[in-house]
Amino acid sequence: MLLESLVFVWPQTAIAIAVILLLAIIGRWLVQVAIRRLVRMSSDRARQHLEKLGRPGHLLASATGLQSERQAQRAATMGSVIGSAATFVISAVALLTILSHVGINLAPVLASAGVGGVALAFGAQSLVKDVISGIFLILEDQYGVGDVVTVGEVSGTVEHVGLRVTSIRDASGMLWYVRNGEIITVGNVSQGWSIATVDLPIHPGEDAGRAIEVLEDLARQFGDDEEFADQLIDAPEVLGVESITGTAMTLRITAKCAANKQWGVQRELRERGKQALDAAGVRASLSSWGTPGH
Secondary structure (H helix, E strand, O other), X not given: OHHHHHHOOOHHHHHHHHHHXXXXXXXXXXXXXXXXXXXXXXXXXXXXXXXXXXXXXXXXXHHHOOOOHHHHHHHHHHHHHHHHHHHHHHHHHHHHHHHHHHOOOHHHHHHHHHHHHHHHHHHOHHHHHHHXXXXXXXHOOOOOOOOXXXXXOEEEEEEEEOOOEEEEXXXXXXXXXXXXXXXXXXXXXXXXXXXXXXXXXXXXXXXXXXXXXXXXXXXXXHHHOHHHOOOEOOOOEEEXXXXXXXXXXXXXXXXXXXXXXXXXXXXXXXXXXXXXXXXOOOOEOHHHHOOOOO
């Protein structure tokens, strides 16, 4: 019936259909151009904001993916998802408008679509929830491939981020598949910056002030070391005495680092701190000598 109606359509109706198709094509093109510009402007503003911060800004930009392939992929995904939704809406409106001009009664069509939509919503609500959650995970850049995250009871490195499922490999090598719709909270240590924390236990009878001075000199030297210039956001800071027990007085050093760089900074700070304290004659904690008789 539809084909027969199209064959014998009046010239005015044919012109109306052509105009509708032309407007739909132009509208889709304009929407796609607007989406691309908005995504590009958003990325540029974020990058400019971080660049104003100087060296810390460059480290943060690198850590958060603003200067990496990940940012380009995220921007492309954002444009693709929004563009696909816009294309679907424009196409649906154009199709319904054409059908009404041809003379087809839309009431049964809309009623059938409504019943089908309700059935689909009940049957695929979990899938829809997963996909919508996945879209927002990508748009908000909550995590990306290579990030170290904690999702619920799972902690590990993200290997794949899809619209429905996220793959995470834990420290034991097990690969976990987490449905995006079931993710409530996400902890990400790979975005922005991280803190390197080093505790150095010394003999409880040592002069805390002298030991802190030794570590402060070390912190200044470490902050000026070019080897770690691309890993440190701020120079290490000696917080002072963290705890005192019968066998040890613990001194704490922290350093603000680029994301995922805290592990190497911690190891180096711990090694240099031990060497500096030994060179200054500061005794180690009693527990470091082991149990008497062994």
